Amino acid sequence: MKIGELAKVTGVATSRIRFYEKHGLMPHPVRQENGYRDYPEAMISRLHTITMSKALGFSLSEIKRFLPDDPGDIMERADVISNLEAKLQDIDQRIADLKSMRKNVKEMVVYLKDPNSKAC
């Protein structure tokens, strides 16, 4: 599979695939005789994993940490679980921060709507 085909089936631009390779999220693929990258089918799901993880709010370096370097490897399940649980905590913290922020903004709105307040 050439990079363009992989790009087409995954919806990830070739430039991004090369970027991921350069930054260690995608393994260096074998090359065809002409030097073109040659991807196995498995790389489709790896790219999907990356895409999903990004949608879940993981940064690329976080994803790198919990994806096995060698896609043939299977990472220790316990490690994956503990990574994900740490991420859960992280998400909870972010939600809590947003809620307190919401409360503050709301208070500001209430204050400003009071005709007795001095604006700003």
Added chain:
Amino acid sequence: MKIGELAKVTGVATSRIRFYEKHGLMPHPVRQENGYRDYPEAMISRLHTITMSKALGFSLSEIKRFLPDDPGDIMERADVISNLEAKLQDIDQRIADLKSMRKNVKEMVVYLKDPNSKAC
């Protein structure tokens, strides 16, 4: 008030104050004879407002939108309120996104903890 003093009382580095000025969050202060920036007291609270707003999760460009350009101006109260209300919606959306993300991560953890699942 010179930039160094303003930096000291607000805890915002001089480089950041100059950065904010360059990017339109802080007004261009009047200059002393020697060219040094000369800040009125009001700039302390303006910097605090910026700092707080950042802590509330506003990006610099968002803050720029709801701070009056000229600190002497009082922005239309209705405009400020509508800016803040838009921000509330934005926060609610972010919370909703995080919650759905949390749900997904949680499902993944549950799945991985099932000994019948194939890891990764």
Added chain:
DNA sequence: ATAAACCTTCAACAATGGTTGAAGGTCAAG
């Protein structure tokens, strides 16, 4: 008078997550 501590501008660097372009090689069809 001189040194320390300030101030000025402008440019370069940092991390994050890419995109775009230049210069060139390869491949399939007409």
Added chain:
DNA sequence: CTTGACCTTCAACCATTGTTGAAGGTTTAT
């Protein structure tokens, strides 16, 4: 054989939010 669509590398650029450093001017204290 030429054209278009691929592929290669490398470098430069984008936005965001700053920090750091160089080169030089000013102020303050000793």
